[in-house]
Amino acid sequence: MAIVNGSCRFGLWHVHVAWQDDLVYRVRFAREGLDGPVPEEILRYCAGRPADLSSLRSVATEGESTSARIYRAVHGVPCGETVTYGEVARMVGTVPRAVGSAMARNPTPLVVPCHRVVAKTGIGGFTPDPAIKEALLAMEGRTSGPCTPEKGGVNR
DNA sequence: CCAGGCTTGGAGG
DNA sequence: CCTCCAAGCCTGG
The missing domain is CATH 1.10.10.10 (Winged helix-like DNA-binding domain superfamily/Winged helix DNA-binding domain)
Structure with a gap:
């Protein structure tokens, strides 16, 4: 399974995410969106719904x-x-x-x-x-x- | 190797 | 209250 790239909206910004399962490689705020999914927790978070970002891991x-x-x-x-x-x-x-x-x-x-x-x-x-x-x-x-x-x- | 950074706390005006 | 500045250290180029 390869690393997935996707984005979702946060206000005027687009949140780009490169990830695989619960491991996140890259997140960045950009002016433009791109096609593809983001982790469920990030999607919920950006939508202003209850979310637990700490359930995700980061390569950092x-x-x-x-x-x-x-x-x-x-x-x-x-x-x-x-x-x-x-x-x-x-x-x-x-x-x-x-x-x-x-x-x-x-x-x-x-x-x-x-x-x-x-x-x-x-x-x-x-x-x-x-x-x-x-x-x-x-x-x-x-x-x-x-x-x-x-x-x-x-x-x- | 070196410049510079999403800082801080203290000194002095 | 405000400006100035050195300390201290990690990282990208």
């Missing part, structure tokens, strides 16, 4: 490199919560800028929820557009949001 978390450990730490951040670059750095034993670099190169956004990693003083960055990060966090902040956080605590 494989290995023992520093970035892999950073991605694993971020993979464990639950929906509805956020952490700062500095907090992730302390968990992994590195520095905030290394975390920022890793997030900027995250091959699988959503599956490794880099949008839940914010700066201590603000929302932090997001490629290709910080507006996506804001939209994702706003969506997850709702008590009846897609991942139904137990306590509807929005972080900031």
Whole structure:
């Protein structure tokens, strides 16, 4: 079985996904869509329905490199919560800028929820557009949001 | 090998 | 409150 490529809609964006079973190789936000399926959880998530993105695995978390450990730490951040670059750095034993670099190169956004990693003083960055990060966090902040956080605590 | 990054905390104005 | 800056380190080219 080969790797499957597909996309679904998230607001004005198209979410491209390269995947196979529960393993995701690549996720990226693009202006244009492409034909093909995406994992059920990602489809539900993008549609604003209850979804558990952490049930998917990412190739980014494989290995023992520093970035892999950073991605694993971020993979464990639950929906509805956020952490700062500095907090992730302390968990992994590195520095905030290394975390920022890793997030900027995250091959699988959503599956490794880099949008839940914010700066201590603000929302932090997001490629290709910080507006996506804001939209994702706003969506997850709702008590009846897609991942139904137990306590509807929005972080900031 | 080197430039630069989705940071941070402290110093100083 | 705000600007400035070095620390510290990982990665792509």
